[in-house]
Amino acid sequence: MALGIEKHVSNGVTTLKLTGDLDTATAGQLESTVKEIIAGERPGIVFDMGGISYVSSFGLRVIVYTSKAMRAHGDRFAMHSIQQDVMEILNISGLNRLLKVVETQDDAIALID
Amino acid sequence: MTAAEKSISNSIEKLEELVSWLTQWLSDHEVSGSIAYKLRFAMEEITTNAVYYGFPTGTSGTVTVRIHEEVRHEKYRLDILDDGEAFNPLEEAPEADPTLELDDRELGGLGVFLVKNLSEDCSYKRENGWNHLTIVIDAESA
Numbered sequence: 001m002a003l004g005i006e007k008h009v010s011n012g013v014t015t016l017k018l019t020g021d022l023d024t025a026t027a028g029q030l031e032s033t034v035k036e037i038i039a040g041e042r043p044g045i046v047f048d049m050g051g052i053s054y055v056s057s058f059g060l061r062v063i064v065y066t067s068k069a070m071r072a073h074g075d076r077f078a079m080h081s082i083q084q085d086v087m088e089i090l091n092i093s094g095l096n097r098l099l100k101v102v103e104t105q106d107d108a109i110a111l112i113d
Numbered sequence: 114m115t116a117a118e119k120s121i122s123n124s125i126e127k128l129e130e131l132v133s134w135l136t137q138w139l140s141d142h143e144v145s146g147s148i149a150y151k152l153r154f155a156m157e158e159i160t161t162n163a164v165y166y167g168f169p170t171g172t173s174g175t176v177t178v179r180i181h182e183e184v185r186h187e188k189y190r191l192d193i194l195d196d197g198e199a200f201n202p203l204e205e206a207p208e209a210d211p212t213l214e215l216d217d218r219e220l221g222g223l224g225v226f227l228v229k230n231l232s233e234d235c236s237y238k239r240e241n242g243w244n245h246l247t248i249v250i251d252a253e254s255a
Contacts, residue, residue, distance in 0.1 A: 024161050025129050054150065056157050057224035065220055085150040092230045093223050094211030 019051030167197030
């Protein structure tokens with residue numbers, strides 16, 4: 001399945017509503033989108049993962065890349081609404097404790113505002 | 114016992130054909146949820162590594178995936194074969210460390226680590242010029 005990326009900007013935070021598969025074939029699209037946002041002024045990024053049913057290790061790589069890159073921008077990066085199977089991958093990788101993973105969009109915004 | 118097989122040439126563009134084939138097979142056999150996720154994950158990681166790193170530049174080769182249903186809706190076996198250079202990902206792939214902090218992490222390296230952790234059993238053999246990885250995934254894995 002393809003990856004859908006819907007972009008909403010509100011109060012200086014860009015929310016990417018993601019749908020479909022974040023896999024070997026599609027991870028590059030998300031990385032390009034993230035790079036564009038980071039090139040802007042005082043970037044803040046939220047991944048809405050509610051529509052993502054599959055993440056491969058290439059997908060994890062983009063998530064780790066985003067998190068590391070956002071270190072230089074006050075760590076203004078959070079993710080929410082992660083499906084159970086995807087969460088299991090994050091847990092086994094030990095990424096759950098390194099990323100700002102929350103339940104809702106409001107929680108994500110509150111964390112990075 | 115149900116089984117199926119699909120082969121591709123070792124090109125990056127062909128990897129999606131394997132994913133489409135497997136997801137269709139899973140859907141046809143009403144395999145869903147966590148076990149379907151793990152089967153796809155294992156196949157995608159191993160075949161991607163084989164195509165990206167397993168063949169000397171400019172050489173052509175084959176990657177073959179077989180799936181066997183050992184216990185209906187409970188237990189599946191993937192056999193992944195390639196005729197690239199001898200490489201045992203279970204031993205030779207760089208080992209990821211889930212305890213590392215973000216700053217110490219490389220961007221890659223999680224794939225094989227996750228496959229090992231999501232499966233009940235993984236084994237490797239080199240046979241007649243083929244790398245042959247067998248991965249067993251069951252409803253209880255991980």
